[in-house]
Amino acid sequence: MLDERKASILRAVVEEYIQTAQPVGSRHVAAAPEVAVSPATVRNEMAQLETDGYLVQPHTSAGRIPTDKGYRFFVDSLSQPGHLGAPETQLVREFFAKAHGELEAMLADTSRLLSNITRQAAVVVGPPHEVATVRSVQLVSLHPRVVLMVIVLSNGAIDKHTIDLDSDIDDESVAAASARLNEHLVGGTLASVDPAAATGAPDTDALVATALSVLTDDHHDPDSVFVGGTSLMAGSFDAVDSVRQVLTILEEQIVVVTLLRDVLDRGLSVAIGSETGMEPLSECSLVVAPYSVDGEGVGTIGVLGPTRMNYPQALAAVAVVSRGLGHRLSEG
Amino acid sequence: MLDERKASILRAVVEEYIQTAQPVGSRHVAAAPEVAVSPATVRNEMAQLETDGYLVQPHTSAGRIPTDKGYRFFVDSLSQPGHLGAPETQLVREFFAKAHGELEAMLADTSRLLSNITRQAAVVVGPPHEVATVRSVQLVSLHPRVVLMVIVLSNGAIDKHTIDLDSDIDDESVAAASARLNEHLVGGTLASVDPAAATGAPDTDALVATALSVLTDDHHDPDSVFVGGTSLMAGSFDAVDSVRQVLTILEEQIVVVTLLRDVLDRGLSVAIGSETGMEPLSECSLVVAPYSVDGEGVGTIGVLGPTRMNYPQALAAVAVVSRGLGHRLSEG
């Protein structure tokens, strides 16, 4: 599609622009070691690259800037994932060596880690509750007609649901229902809940049935999302309005989850500008990676930055962090 | 301190500036109905107000802008809290009528509500876990040496702690320890945990002891914080750097909690600019209010905006939302 020389030139433009955020002229490109031709030749090629849609000129007499298509080519032509700097690698290593404690806290810390090493906003989506096995189910009555169902999952996550009842219920019935649910659900996953387990004392049947229906009705807890480094993201833009738009997106957890999932589903690890499918993110790129626990791909992490972000570094960061996180969660 | 006329003029300047974000000149002030003097007189008074530190001129030949001291006077001179617009009042009413479900989800929604009606960033600090009574304690072993302690509190909050053990432990011991803890803690508050309850079968003593020490060691869960409307906050500033600084603060949950608590402890309901005690917030004001559950003041909500925010509206919003939230949490 692109001959080798055009590819080199395009790569040089992208790299320069990522560093300087300034339109790149033919002179600079020709100075790059891997481009051994004169500025004039570069100009010809760049004109071609522009008509082919890889570059644009902000103004007639300015250098060129990569288009989304240009970035796409650049990212696709990246052979190895690139390597992290020593200090960053060190940070990651230390982090996972020390990491312990609550699942949520760790995921939140992970998002901060990832944003720290990339200097961009980072997102960590927790493992969906459906895949973990149930360790314990407990019903606790908070008020005569309100019961809280607490489900502890094997990965340390907790699913909780309030159940509103039509009539008062006594503690014994709650305990009985709790025992029945416990017996029925422990060891299975939340995805495989069988709603037809209500066969016992009539006073508990209602409670058990509603509890189970809550679990099957996919009133599930939404997947947990942790966003870190939004302030770093703000530093990457100079228009306050761009920042606002990105923040609006990041505030909506559901949007973030589906966004990451979409990108992964399309088999991408990088979504550039309009590829994200969200108009407010047209100036942004998203670098994602799945992580797997016990061999099963379950969660997602991602980095969100301007389209002119450092892709090799972000890809490397995302890769190493997702691997570390997967390991850490697999052992427990 | 300020004669009535100076006060009127100062109020007029603040109100105008809050609306227009432009330096206000003597002409505009003189046009205000409550100031029945000529621009010339206003100028004299404004010059005085400037030397007294209530106003500043950005440039020699520009109008005046309130200083923090000026805003402070304005806020202090507010007699009644001001009233919310009808649509906002309606929003709040609807919100608390419909609100139900998990505590955390509700607090998060509340922060969104508050930010929506004020068009500023809003913060909601959840009730500290120490004040609620324990409804249930349960130990669940996740791995042979890792036990998760789940504590359900009367307000629906859940406290969880992982406990790492030195040696493997069997399920029976965990269950026994769980029972002992349950018996010992239910009905009390987390603040009043007596660490000396370890008197039972020797194999469970260790587990019970560490569990109790975790609770007394103030390794407590940090108070839960929910921040909403950061994108609206971004819209209130025109320097991207200001936005970045504020975001940096809002990212640090601990800082936010102590910030709100500090302001309340100083007996204030508004902290203006440097009064917040945080240099990065020198362009911001914070309007806070406590809310009480069952008659006890426990949590805090707040609105964070530029110093030239609409104080009457923010005060009204914070008041009505804190009242609503308190009610809602009191009944359950």
Add this chain to the structure above:
DNA sequence: CGTTGGCACTCGGTATCATCGAGTGCGAAC
């Protein structure tokens, strides 16, 4: 004596214009 009208003055913002220079496109030479 406080208030007001008048007036000279300040100075930021905007528009105009010239200049500069990085960068381009293209035709001619290599």
Add this chain to the structure above:
DNA sequence: GTTCGCACTCGATGATACCGAGTGCCAACG
């Protein structure tokens, strides 16, 4: 096919002028 040379473009920068909102001050006024 590549390179050199050159005319051209156009944003950025800076100087200049002008406008007008706003001020401070002084003199007049009730």
